[in-house]
Amino acid sequence: MSTISSTKKVxxxxxxxxxxxxxxxxxxxxxxxxxLKAAPLVSWMKPDFKNIPSDFTSENGGIRVGFMWGxxxxxxxxxxFLISTGVDINYTSxxxxxxxxxxxxxxxxxxxxxxxxxxxxxxxLLKFRTKExxxxxxxxxxxMGAGFRYKASTEFSRxxxxxxxTEKNNESGKYINSFRGSLQIGAGVEYSLSxxxxxxxxxxxxxxxxxxxxxxxEEPVQGSTTQDPFNTITxxxxxxxxxxxxxxxx
Numbered sequence: 317m318s319t320i321s322s323t324k325k326v327x328x329x330x331x332x333x334x335x336x337x338x339x340x341x342x343x344x345x346x347x348x349x350x351x352l353k354a355a356p357l358v359s360w361m362k363p364d365f366k367n368i369p370s371d372f373t374s375e376n377g378g379i380r381v382g383f384m385w386g387x388x389x390x391x392x393x394x395x396x397f398l399i400s401t402g403v404d405i406n407y408t409s410x411x412x413x414x415x416x417x418x419x420x421x422x423x424x425x426x427x428x429x430x431x432x433x434x435x436x437x438x439x440x441l442l443k444f445r446t447k448e449x450x451x452x453x454x455x456x457x458x459x460m461g462a463g464f465r466y467k468a469s470t471e472f473s474r475x476x477x478x479x480x481x482t483e484k485n486n487e488s489g490k491y492i493n494s495f496r497g498s499l500q501i502g503a504g505v506e507y508s509l510s511x512x513x514x515x516x517x518x519x520x521x522x523x524x525x526x527x528x529x530x531x532x533x534e535e536p537v538q539g540s541t542t543q544d545p546f547n548t549i550t551x552x553x554x555x556x557x558x559x560x561x562x563x564x565x566x
Contacts, residue, residue, distance in 0.1 A: 349390040349398075350389050352387055352563055353387075353563030354383070354562060355383070357382045357408065358381055359379070359381075359556065360379050360380065360410060360556060362376060362553065362556065364553065364554070365549055365551055371416065372414065372415070373414040374413075377411030377412050377413040377429075382409060383407045384406045385405055388402035388563055390443065396447065397442075397443070399441070399443065400440075405434070405436060409433065410553065413427065414426075414427055418476065426474070427473065427475075430472075431491070431529075432470070433467070433492060434466055434467040435466070435496055436463065437462065439460070439500060441458060441500060442458050443457050445506065452505055452508075453506040456502070458501050460500065461497070462496075465496070470483075471484050490530060493530060496526055497524070497526045498523060500520055501521055504516060504517050514565050516563045516564065517560075517561065519560055520558070520559050524554040525554070528554060
């Protein structure tokens, strides 16, 4: 069973359990909260390549800055237990780098892969919060997210002997998978403004569960008279990010 299929099943089970909790409590309380949120974020990509030659290396290319925004909603099951969901528009990126030995010239090549993605993510999170302490409530979050790619761009470069070749592609779906599953955990605080209106600030860690990458090393090296050994590499990369949510709920 593939990782993507397993993640989809876990997400479906989580959604069913949340809906069951909602309908179980529907007779005693029916209350919804709606609002908007936005978040600056920092993201990074963890490589896990398979079938790599001995003269090939790969590593995380560093932290990238991104942004997320979207509508949010909460189903209030009790004063201290809620289901948080919404639609998140994520602008994230990841960078990988490493070295390889060119099969034609035998020289050492430094390579970089930059991925810029836009995903629509549907989170389903369990939210546990305290009762009001003054104007404040503290909360914790835990749940799953299902992301669907709607735009991607890539920038691949190879440098050798003081020469750099760069390939840019603004429609790079063939290099980035269309689905991203995630596990999310976080904490934060609500500040009551007036009535049911509250300012919400939270810090969330979004841990990717599924491979983001499709194989880049599928094109033969120009001038090579033998099978390119890098065509056997299977690229795996998982994106993670930390986001600071700021929003308002009504």
